[in-house]
Every structure is written in C-alpha cells, then in structure tokens.
Amino acid sequence: xxxxxxxxxxxxxxxxxxxxxxxxxxxxxxxxxxxxxxxxxxxxxxxxxxxxxxxxxxxxxxxxxxxxxxxxxxxxxxxxxxxxxxxxxxxxxxxxxxxxxxxxxxxxxxxxxxxxxxxxxxxxxxxxxxxxxxxxxxxxxxxxxxxxxxxxxxxxxxxxxxxxxxxxxxxxxxxxxxxxxxxxxxxxxxxxxxxxxxxxxxxxxxxxxxxxxxxxxxxxxxxxxxxxxxxxxxxxxxxxxxxxxxxxxxxxxxxxxxxxxxxxxxxxxxxxxxxxxxxxxxxxxxxxxxxxxxxxxxxxxxxxxxxxxxxxxxxxxxxxxxxxxxxxxxxxxxxxxxxxxxxxxxxxxxxxxxxxxxxxxxxxxxxxxxxxxxxxxxxxxxxxxxxxxxxxxxxxxxxxxxxxxxxxxxxxxxxxxxxxxxxxxxxxxxxxxxxxxxxxxxxxxxxxxxxxxxxxxxxxxxxxxxxxxxxxxxxxxxxxxxxxxxxxxxxxxxxxxxxxxxxxxxxxxxxxxxxxxxxxxxxxxxxxxxxxxxxxxxxxxxxxxxxxxxxxxxxxxxxxx
Amino acid sequence: xxxxxxxxxxxxxxxxxxxxxxxxxxxxxxxxxxxxxxxxxxxxxxxxxxxxxxxxxxxxxxxxxxxxxxxxxxxxxxxxxxxxxxxxxxxxxxxxxxxxxxxxxxxxxxxxxxxxxxxxxxxxxxxxxxxxxxxxxxxxxxxxxxxxxxxxxxxxxxxxxxxxxxxxxxxxxxxxxxxxxxxxxxxxxxxxxxxxxxxxxxxxxxxxxxxxxxxxxxxxxxxxxxxxxxxxxxxxxxxxxxxxxxxxxxxxxxxxxxxxxxxxxxxxxxxxxxxxxxxxxxxxxxxxxxxxxxxxxxxxxxxxxxxxxxxxxxxxxxx
Ligand SMILES: Cc1cc2nc3c(=O)[nH]c(=O)nc-3n(C[C@H](O)[C@H](O)[C@H](O)COP(=O)(O)OP(=O)(O)OC[C@H]3O[C@@H](n4cnc5c(N)ncnc54)[C@H](O)[C@@H]3O)c2cc1C
Ligand code: SF4
Ligand code: SF4
Ligand code: FES
Numbered sequence: 001x002x003x004x005x006x007x008x009x010x011x012x013x014x015x016x017x018x019x020x021x022x023x024x025x026x027x028x029x030x031x032x033x034x035x036x037x038x039x040x041x042x043x044x045x046x047x048x049x050x051x052x053x054x055x056x057x058x059x060x061x062x063x064x065x066x067x068x069x070x071x072x073x074x075x076x077x078x079x080x081x082x083x084x085x086x087x088x089x090x091x092x093x094x095x096x097x098x099x100x101x102x103x104x105x106x107x108x109x110x111x112x113x114x115x116x117x118x119x120x121x122x123x124x125x126x127x128x129x130x131x132x133x134x135x136x137x138x139x140x141x142x143x144x145x146x147x148x149x150x151x152x153x154x155x156x157x158x159x160x161x162x163x164x165x166x167x168x169x170x171x172x173x174x175x176x177x178x179x180x181x182x183x184x185x186x187x188x189x190x191x192x193x194x195x196x197x198x199x200x201x202x203x204x205x206x207x208x209x210x211x212x213x214x215x216x217x218x219x220x221x222x223x224x225x226x227x228x229x230x231x232x233x234x235x236x237x238x239x240x241x242x243x244x245x246x247x248x249x250x251x252x253x254x255x256x257x258x259x260x261x262x263x264x265x266x267x268x269x270x271x272x273x274x275x276x277x278x279x280x281x282x283x284x285x286x287x288x289x290x291x292x293x294x295x296x297x298x299x300x301x302x303x304x305x306x307x308x309x310x311x312x313x314x315x316x317x318x319x320x321x322x323x324x325x326x327x328x329x330x331x332x333x334x335x336x337x338x339x340x341x342x343x344x345x346x347x348x349x350x351x352x353x354x355x356x357x358x359x360x361x362x363x364x365x366x367x368x369x370x371x372x373x374x375x376x377x378x379x380x381x382x383x384x385x386x387x388x389x390x391x392x393x394x395x396x397x398x399x400x401x402x403x404x405x406x407x408x409x410x411x412x413x414x415x416x417x418x419x420x421x422x423x424x425x426x427x428x429x430x431x432x433x434x435x436x437x438x439x440x441x442x443x444x445x446x447x448x449x450x451x452x453x454x455x456x457x458x459x460x461x462x463x464x465x466x467x468x469x470x471x472x473x474x475x476x477x478x479x480x481x482x483x484x485x486x487x488x489x490x491x492x493x494x495x496x497x498x499x500x501x502x503x504x505x506x507x508x509x510x511x512x513x514x515x516x517x518x519x520x521x522x523x524x525x526x527x528x529x530x531x532x533x534x535x536x537x538x539x540x541x542x543x544x545x546x547x548x549x550x551x552x553x554x555x556x557x558x559x560x561x
Numbered sequence: 562x563x564x565x566x567x568x569x570x571x572x573x574x575x576x577x578x579x580x581x582x583x584x585x586x587x588x589x590x591x592x593x594x595x596x597x598x599x600x601x602x603x604x605x606x607x608x609x610x611x612x613x614x615x616x617x618x619x620x621x622x623x624x625x626x627x628x629x630x631x632x633x634x635x636x637x638x639x640x641x642x643x644x645x646x647x648x649x650x651x652x653x654x655x656x657x658x659x660x661x662x663x664x665x666x667x668x669x670x671x672x673x674x675x676x677x678x679x680x681x682x683x684x685x686x687x688x689x690x691x692x693x694x695x696x697x698x699x700x701x702x703x704x705x706x707x708x709x710x711x712x713x714x715x716x717x718x719x720x721x722x723x724x725x726x727x728x729x730x731x732x733x734x735x736x737x738x739x740x741x742x743x744x745x746x747x748x749x750x751x752x753x754x755x756x757x758x759x760x761x762x763x764x765x766x767x768x769x770x771x772x773x774x775x776x777x778x779x780x781x782x783x784x785x786x787x788x789x790x791x792x793x794x795x796x797x798x799x800x801x802x803x804x805x806x807x808x809x810x811x812x813x814x815x816x817x818x819x820x821x822x823x824x825x826x827x828x829x830x831x832x833x834x835x836x837x838x839x840x841x842x843x844x845x846x847x848x849x850x851x852x853x854x855x856x857x858x859x860x861x862x863x864x865x866x867x868x869x870x871x872x873x874x875x876x877x878x879x880x
Pocket of ligand 3: 723733768781782
C-alpha cells in the first residue's frame, strides 16, 4: 500500500500547482497521473492567463471580478470570483519568480494582451504557447521539491471511510496492478470532459474521470449543462483554430461566400463573443448555407507573410489535419465542445462536501465561470484554486490522525476490472462512445429543446445500461492496457453526459452557453441558482437546487457587449 | 477514402520474447494522420494495439514513433505523405528506447537526463527581494521562448546516433533545456550548469544534424553549438578533451587552412599528458606502418588568407 499525507490526482496545471503548494507547506505529497505531467492538456492552451497586473493600462481585481461575473451571465458565485481575481496578480508573479517564460513589454515587465469580454488588456501570455510554458515551469518545481509522481497510474475510485476521504485506488498501467493509495487529503485535478462530444478541442485524455469518480462516490456535479462551444475548430479532428485568427482579421464565410456574421452581430461581426458566433455558424449550417456541414475560415487576404509570422501554429495544424494550406485556401471549420464550466461541486477553497476531498481546475465547479467562461480565466482558475485547495488541505490534515485504509474499495475495484477483463464478448467502448457522442451532438449541442433533451436523457440511460451489462475489453494484457483504460474513461464520460443532459432539460431558460429554443430568455426570478446532480442508482441523476448563486457587489443586469 | 495498411510492430514485455508484426487495414481518407489511422485500427479492428497519445495536435509530445523508418509525431504525419504505392505504412517504436508494449516505450532514461540538469530556475537573489516580476528584455525572453516550444517528444533523442552508442550522453533535448537556463538572465547558476552539461558529455555531440528534424523547430543542434560557445566564452572545464579539440581544430585551420592531424592529437590529449599520448601511440605506429603517418609540419595552403576571412566574418569574439 502507498501512503502520503496529500495525494493529487492529475498532473496538469491545477494538479501540479496544488502539489507544489502542499510540498512548500511541508506536507508529504504525491501526484497520481495517467500521463506524464508535461503531456497534460493544459499544454495546448495558447492564448493566455488573466490577471489585473495593470502593466499596460490601469486595472484592478475589482474590474476583473466585474468582467468575469458579467461574462458568467451572473451565475458565477461572486465571493469565489473575487477571491480568484484578487489572488491572480500574486500568482502570476509567483510563476514569474519560478522562471515562467512570459512575453515582455519593452521595459521588461510582463506583457498583456486584450481578450474577449475584458475591459482592459489583462491577459498575460507567452507567444502562442502560454499553457506549455506554465506547464513546464510547474513541472520544474516538482523536480525541485522532489514531488513523487505516480506516472501512468489511472485513478479508478475515491475511498471514503466514516464520511471522510481516505485516498484513492489507481490502476498501474505499467503492470496492470490495482493499488490502494491512502491519503489524509485527496485533490482531484483531472481536467475537462470534452470527449463527451465527438467534435471537441479537447485531447483524447479529457474524459471526465474526476467527474465520474467523485459522482460515483456521492459528491454532486454542479452546473453541468453549461458547456462552452468554440466557434472555430477543424472538422477533421476538432483541433482549435485560435480566436487570434479572427483577431488578425480572418473572415467567416458561408456557402454563398457571404461574411454572414454581420447579420447576427452588426457591430462586432466575426469578433462577437464565442457563444454568439457559434450560434450564428450553426444557424447558417442548419439553414443550408454550409459547405459539407461547415462554414469557412478564410485567411487568404491576410497574406502569406502575416500568416507565417502570427499564426504559424494553426496554419501547420490545419495543413496536417486537412491537407489545406490556409495561405491558399479557406479552412472548413465548425463549432466544437471546448470547455466544461460545470464540474465537481466545491467551495471557494476547493473543498467538496466530503472532508478531505478537494477539486481544482477544469474538473471543479467553484463556481467562477458560471454559465460562460471568459478566455484566459481557466488557466487562472487552475493556478489559483490549485494553490488554494492545497493550502486548505495542508491545514486540514493537521487535524486528522491516521486514516483507515479502504481495502473494501480496493476489492470492489479489483472486481470491477476483473469483471471487465473477464468478459469474452459484449460491446466495445468505441461503440458505446459513438452512441453517446451521437446523441450528445444531436440533442445537447448549441441549440437545445425539450424533446431533444428528453431523447438525450433516454438514449444516454440506454448507453449506461448497456455499459453496465456488457462493456467488453478486447485487450487482456497486463501491460499498458489502453483498451481497458478507454473503457473506464467511457464509464466516467457517460456519468458526466447524463448529468449534462438532465441538468439542461430541467433548466427552462437560456443563459450563457445554454441556449434553449423553447425558453429563449434568461429567467433570473427562477434560475439564479446552481444545478446539483447527485448519483442515483436507478437512472438519471437526482437534481437539487438548494445552492443559490452568491451575489455580492454586482446585481444581475442584461448582458450585452 | 483509401484502404491503408498499417504494418505494426507488436510486442508485450510481460509475455513476448520476440516481437512480431501485424498488418491492419483501415478505410479512411488518405489525409488522416497516422495517429488517427491507429485510433481507427484500435477502435474498429484490434483493441489491443497500444500507443501513447493525448493532444493529437503536436503539443503534448506523446506520440513520437518510427514511421517508415523516420521518427516523428504520428499526429503531425498525414498518411498520404508516408504511405507507399500499395497504401502501406510501417510503424515501429522509436529507436534508442526499450519497447514496453507495441509502440509504447520506456521513457525513463530520457526523463533522467532532465533530472540531472536541476531543471528549475535558481536565481542569485531571493524572490522576496522582488515585489513584482524580475525585469527581462523582450529579446532576452524571445531566445528562451524559441526553446520553450520543445514538447519533450524525444524525437531528437531517438534520432541521435551518439545516444545509440553512448546512453550516458545527455542528448539533444536535455542540452536544449540546459540552454534555456544558461541563457536565462534571471538564473544564477550559469557556470555550474555549463559544467554539469559538459560532464554529461556535451562535447560528444558530433554535429551530425540528425536532431534538426525536430517537429517543433527547436533546432537542438544549434542550441548545442550555443552551449559549447557559452562553455568556451565562460572558460568552463576548458581542460577537457572536448573544448581542447574544438579549439585546436579552429586554431590550425585558421593558421594553415587545413586539419593538422598530429597537432590535433597532441592538442586534444595534451602535449604533456604522457600517459594519454602513450595510449594513442599504437595507433600512430599502425598508421606509420601503413604509410599513413600525417606530416609533423604543415605549410599553409595557397589561399589561406581567404580561409581566414571566413573566420573573421563568422567568428564570435571569445574573451
Ligand atoms: C485547445 C485549448 C486551448 C485553450 N486555451 C486556453 C487559454 O488560452 N486560456 C485559458 O485560460 N484557458 C484555455 N483553455 C482551457 C484550459 O487550458 C484548461 O481548462 C486547463 O488547462 C485545464 O487544466 P487542468 O489542470 O484542470 O487539467 P489538464 O491539464 O487537462 O490535466 C488533467 C490531468 O489529470 C490527469 N488525469 C485525468 N484523469 C485521470 C485519472 N483517472 N487518473 C489519473 N490522472 C488523471 C491527466 O493525466 C492530466 O495530468 C484551453 C483549452 C483547450 C482545449
Ligand atoms: S527538441 Fe524537438 S524533437 Fe527534441 S524533444 Fe523537443 S520538440 Fe521533440
Ligand atoms: S547533432 Fe549532436 S545531438 Fe544532434 S543528433 Fe547529431 S550527435 Fe546527436
Ligand atoms: S498526440 Fe500529442 S504530440 Fe501527438
């Protein structure tokens, strides 16, 4: 049995920031990660990270808080948002002191660029590799503090004894053994759930693991119906074409060659906010003005030089995936699932309802993003709440004596895995995923309505049943069994997808990323509250609305830009 | 759509003594990346095919493998750029690593090379002395950003012939990472870092340029030259064979316009290093026996002035 004071599940930005904080706080901390930390999807973030440093224009945490609350369509909890925005400058300076390679202003201070929904330029960046440089900085700190990393260990379950968290069970991918990892505090930092959808900017590993593990252990998922769809992703593989392309002046064209955005956003055109552009594109496609189910992102007029200088990475990504060179041809794109605003319910210290269990980063719902997150705020969330949850955990473990190792959870997981491996026929996970993806894309995408959402809940429930009855793993090997791992990931994805569909069906309003064609208006009188989805053995989750939105300085207003 | 045959290296270290190969046919658009072709093969044909992947957008560094004899990122390699006229693609694990399962290899030796660098910023003053960020000019930062594009995919490491003969060699990626700290104006350990990487056989790099095939354009080969220059500039471990060799080559080419082989040996090993010279003596005798003994004295080549102009134009002044 492995034993630590604090164990962090996930080696992305949130997980590593938590681990470094715990190590500096004197705790014996380890990371359990299904990939080497530098492989985490945080590395794919290009744009930047927000903080009111005021290096270019006067700025304040309060202004940052306001922009974030407004962006959240007033569903963000204002105490949590304020905490994040106040911690932001200090955390960026901390990263810089640890060696982070931020781009600079001529006077040597950290450079900042303007981003959507922000009142002033407050997004710190490093060329177009911001996520990668922060990821490397934090990995360097792991090396510095000698933090133990259980690399290529796949966490399958959370242990709870006498109502408190006591660690996790993880599957060692190198030798096929399930191991009990006992800890006084457990911090989930497992990233997003984009793989619920077929078309997503998220990598193959963003599979809702933390969501599913917490949910199965009796922690509610909050606000899962809010999924951000990014307007410019490649048809072939969902890879993101940064907003920077439109920032540099790229056009969006329909089949008739029209710059259609001006019909939907006469002032901002292509530069309207993400949800507006995604809805406009989808309307064009639904009304038959698409090109093979896409619209076109046209950069040709920017010219070779500008594309090579400012957008080299996306040109290369489009070329690799589509064979089309953006210099000579428009690139077919469509909206794709990008960011999971909902997640494991926590308070503003990252603490869940089970003492000793925390969540931080994209898998958590604090909630700072509410119904719609602003660009640059999620990298910030990983850093701020990674640190905050570890700080709380380090304090918490002082009050905990020894915790009881959960042999029974280990046994249950051994049965679960040997059950899956023992089956000699059944339905393989790619088939189950295709069924889940199909209903998610058809019924829970950009426009939603009651009939579709009902269908989604039913179809996902059927996928759930089929998974439980007949999920089949073809690979029986004990070495690096990714067939088994993708099957377990599918299990977690189905949980998250069901919570999303059920929450969306119940929420009879349109707010932020949720657009209900049958309820097109925001309804503050009835819906200024969070959705909590609890696991229910019998079927779709049990929904509960006992948690109201925390409103502090900013009363809800109409959100217009 | 095209029928593509993936000819895949198969091996499971837990049960197999020798690897075998499987041919899997998938029906996909030919512009599909090799990674997505493998995903299709795994989803539709054989769930046991194993490989690492995460981002599928050339940023996580997971999917380096050998594709038709060339190592690179599978997610950055469209099938139609590598398949032969029959539509076949041969896929193997990266060389210079121990296979674990199919295309998955043991990466630990690669990570160990980084750990030896003490790869974290070590400023000479304390952080608390700076209420705000340390100031760094945009140009000083830009140098580092170019190396920061490295996704630690180990493609360069797999391609390096020196790694294949001497696994103790730090390898291109780690040297490029050392450069990232050596050239960071905020770091206070420049000399110690140069010494460390020199001890990890910096000077063994043969400048073959194999590692210039870096999918992220980091060009580790050029960074290795930069680090060697830094070592000479800061006069770190100058008495080792590597820097001595480099300097004696330069000196004599500048002087006579060609390699001076006897001086090269004496200069690299050390003129007064009797034991070292005795060690190479048998080689000298064998060469003499075959009539290949290089001359003791060399006259400059006719247009040696032109050679010197090249040096004048290119040489970075060494203090
Ligand atoms: C293409 C793209 C671009 C983006 N650009 C920006 C941007 O410019 N600015 C911004 O603010 N945000 C951006 N975002 C969002 C932001 O990058 C993510 O929300 C954030 O990086 C998530 O970090 P994380 O630490 O929570 O998770 P991740 O970085 O996804 O890390 C998850 C970790 O958990 C581990 N893990 C998962 N499941 C398990 C398990 N079962 N067992 C063990 N380990 C597990 C994984 O190995 C991994 O180490 C972008 C997102 C995408 C997809
Ligand atoms: S230098 Fe290039 S090839 Fe080498 S590890 Fe880094 S990205 Fe890969
Ligand atoms: S240039 Fe040096 S490091 Fe690069 S592959 Fe050749 S020998 Fe290896
Ligand atoms: S899958 Fe990430 S680099 Fe290829």
